[in-house]
Amino acid sequence: MYEKLLLxxxxxxxxxxxxxxxxxxxxxxxQCQIEIVYVVDYSKxxxxxLHAQGKEELEFSRRKKLTPVEELFSSKNITYKVxxxxxxxxxxxxxxxxANGYDLVIIGSRGLNSLQEMVLGSVSHKIVKRVNxxxxxxx
Amino acid sequence: MLERMKKEWFSxxxxxxxxxxxxxxxxxxxAIAFSIIAxxxxxxxxxxxxxxxxxISFVGGRPGMISAATGAMALLMVPLVKEHGLDYLLxxxxxxxxxxxxxxxxxxxxxxxxxxxxxxxxxVNSLAILVFMAQVPHILGExxxxxxxxxxxxxxxxxxxxxxxxxPAPLIAIIALTAVxxxxxxxxxxxxxxxxxxxSLPDFFIPNVPFNLEMLAIIFPYSIALAIVGLMESxxxxxxxxxxxxxxSNKNKESKGQGMANIITGFFGGMAGCAMIGQSVINVKxxxxxxxxxxxxxxxxxxxxxxxxxxxxxxxxxxxxGIMIMVCIGTFDWSSFTYLRKAPRTDAFVMLATVIIVVAxxxxxxxxxxxxxxxxxxxxxKIAKINITExxxxxxxxxxxxxxxxxxxxxxFIDAFDFTVIEKNIVINFSESHIWDDSAVGAIDKVIMKYRxxxxxxxxxxLDSTSKKLVEKLTIYPALTGSKTST
Numbered sequence: 001m002y003e004k005l006l007l008x009x010x011x012x013x014x015x016x017x018x019x020x021x022x023x024x025x026x027x028x029x030x031q032c033q034i035e036i037v038y039v040v041d042y043s044k045x046x047x048x049x050l051h052a053q054g055k056e057e058l059e060f061s062r063r064k065k066l067t068p069v070e071e072l073f074s075s076k077n078i079t080y081k082v083x084x085x086x087x088x089x090x091x092x093x094x095x096x097x098x099a100n101g102y103d104l105v106i107i108g109s110r111g112l113n114s115l116q117e118m119v120l121g122s123v124s125h126k127i128v129k130r131v132n133x134x135x136x137x138x139x
Numbered sequence: 140m141l142e143r144m145k146k147e148w149f150s151x152x153x154x155x156x157x158x159x160x161x162x163x164x165x166x167x168x169x170a171i172a173f174s175i176i177a178x179x180x181x182x183x184x185x186x187x188x189x190x191x192x193x194x195i196s197f198v199g200g201r202p203g204m205i206s207a208a209t210g211a212m213a214l215l216m217v218p219l220v221k222e223h224g225l226d227y228l229l230x231x232x233x234x235x236x237x238x239x240x241x242x243x244x245x246x247x248x249x250x251x252x253x254x255x256x257x258x259x260x261x262x263v264n265s266l267a268i269l270v271f272m273a274q275v276p277h278i279l280g281e282x283x284x285x286x287x288x289x290x291x292x293x294x295x296x297x298x299x300x301x302x303x304x305x306x307p308a309p310l311i312a313i314i315a316l317t318a319v320x321x322x323x324x325x326x327x328x329x330x331x332x333x334x335x336x337x338x339s340l341p342d343f344f345i346p347n348v349p350f351n352l353e354m355l356a357i358i359f360p361y362s363i364a365l366a367i368v369g370l371m372e373s374x375x376x377x378x379x380x381x382x383x384x385x386x387x388s389n390k391n392k393e394s395k396g397q398g399m400a401n402i403i404t405g406f407f408g409g410m411a412g413c414a415m416i417g418q419s420v421i422n423v424k425x426x427x428x429x430x431x432x433x434x435x436x437x438x439x440x441x442x443x444x445x446x447x448x449x450x451x452x453x454x455x456x457x458x459x460x461g462i463m464i465m466v467c468i469g470t471f472d473w474s475s476f477t478y479l480r481k482a483p484r485t486d487a488f489v490m491l492a493t494v495i496i497v498v499a500x501x502x503x504x505x506x507x508x509x510x511x512x513x514x515x516x517x518x519x520x521k522i523a524k525i526n527i528t529e530x531x532x533x534x535x536x537x538x539x540x541x542x543x544x545x546x547x548x549x550x551x552f553i554d555a556f557d558f559t560v561i562e563k564n565i566v567i568n569f570s571e572s573h574i575w576d577d578s579a580v581g582a583i584d585k586v587i588m589k590y591r592x593x594x595x596x597x598x599x600x601x602l603d604s605t606s607k608k609l610v611e612k613l614t615i616y617p618a619l620t621g622s623k624t625s626t
Contacts, residue, residue: 049379050260058382
């Protein structure tokens with residue numbers, strides 16, 4: 001059974017849906033360790049700093065994006081760990097997953113159309129292609 | 140100490156060298172364009188970028204940050220160069236450095252964090268607008284080919300990174316389009332038409348200016364503006380690099396480092412500079428983390444100029460303009476439009492006012508200073524709101540004071556009382572308030588005095604301990620804060 005799970009979260013509705021699926025999988029096995037990963041996006045750093053009142057407020061607002069997911073896990077008594085990484089979301093998650101080894105990666109899909117995907121690039125698509133473990137994409 | 144130096148310089152050698160090289164390539168067109176904006180030879184910006192980057196790699200407080208000749212600084216120098224020439228600019232650059240070191244020593248740099256975000260957003264937006272406006276004269280009214288080249292450059296710099304990630308797209312645009320121009324013999328304005336490139340290292344010399352008060356009076360206003368704007372952009376960039384790398388940096392050390400870099404660049408014929416947001420982001424994204432990356436950026440830049448100098452003068456101006464338009468688009472804070480709608484009215488107003496003042500005066504420092512003053516006034520007005528509720532309990536009149544009592548709120552405070560009552564017991568409750576200064580104490584005294592004129596008895600309660608101390612120290616009525624003050 002899956003024991004070491006990674007849930008990639010960006011604070012969106014989609015990642016909350018992915019978290020719901022993660023809960024279902026985790027509750028099948030109470031040995032299950034789950035790691036919530038949030039990537040601070042390089043290309044948003046400038047914008048974030050410019051619009052934040054200070055470092056503490058920025059950290060707090062990022063942490064706040066994770067609270068719905070964290071609340072979900074603690075309400076189901078599932079132990080979890082939060083890791084905050086920095087970089088471009090796709091490649092950063094891929095390097096992290098391949099370096100630490102997981103049984104399953106769970107990620108929400110933004111549900112972009114083909115034009116948006118061409119311009120923005122699909123994070124979940126990149127991850128599926130390049131990580132060495134099963135991936136669950138939740139739409 | 141040695142351990143830390145080793146970490147800051149040599150913990151990331153391979154990636155630092157690669158990232159530094161990428162940054163050097165991206166720096167060249169900007170250094171040339173900013174020289175043209177300032178109205179000096181391209182070498183002034185190129186030497187500045189070389190010397191500032193190399194110096195700051197040793198003395199800066201934020202490893203991995205890139206400092207060089209910048210648009211913000213170039214824009215401030217325009218009138219000085221136009222009226223007094225290059226030597227005055229170099230003298231102003233040295234004085235800028237001295238001021239920045241003083242700011243660092245006296246920890247004034249720390250005050251920069253009080254610059255409100257509305258002003259910061261206004262600053263980057265007006266910077267983008269001014270740099271864009273400076274590009275327009277180079278292409279407006281030129282040939283159709285000029286417009287076409289700008290367009291092709293923009294297409295290359297925006298589309299190519301989708302497919303080619305290793306080589307910076309602006310470099311490809313420069314090489315490809317310069318080659319096309321030379322090969323096809325297209326007649327177009329080139330960088331060489333606006334100034335020459337010297338293929339040598341800079342020399343040390345003392346700017347040729349008269350050393351007297353008159354000269355100082357000319358350069359001082361420019362130096363102070365350069366020092367403030369330079370530190371502001373440098374500390375903003377440092378915070379962005381801090382955030383991207385998840386590490387902290389020493390802001391006072393950075394201010395002193397910026398100062399030293401400007402002093403040295405002034406003596407080597409370079410213009411004042413500061414940290415660059417765009418280039419620092421490129422550096423971190425390319426893997427640069429340590430001081431080595433900044434050092435390599437500066438060194439590689441001057442090597443490229445020495446080797447390829449005679450090709451650099453052949454770069455068509457429209458290509459340079461296209462690249463600068465990309466820089467402007469990258470600098471502008473596009474979420475400002477959402478900000479204007481969602482931020483508090485006063486913040487949105489401050490942001491707009493900063494932009495309008497900068498664009499109208501062509502002076503970034505004026506917009507920033509006006510923005511800071513405006514936000515201070517708005518802030519005082521906001522916290523000066525005082526709320527007084529009156530209720531009657533057992534024929535005693537109770538006043539509950541809510542808000543900060545200080546020089547800006549005392550007038551509203553006094554106006555809220557009705558002094559026509561006679562022979563009543565009056566209780567004023569300050570438990571939701573705080574007394575800040577002597578005008579607040581004076582106002583309380585005045586209220587008590589007026590009530591007593593009509594034989595009322597006044598009692599003060601609920602003062603917190605610091606307010607109580609202040610009142611006891613300053614009031615003209617002894618035992619005012621006692622349980623009951625009788626007439």
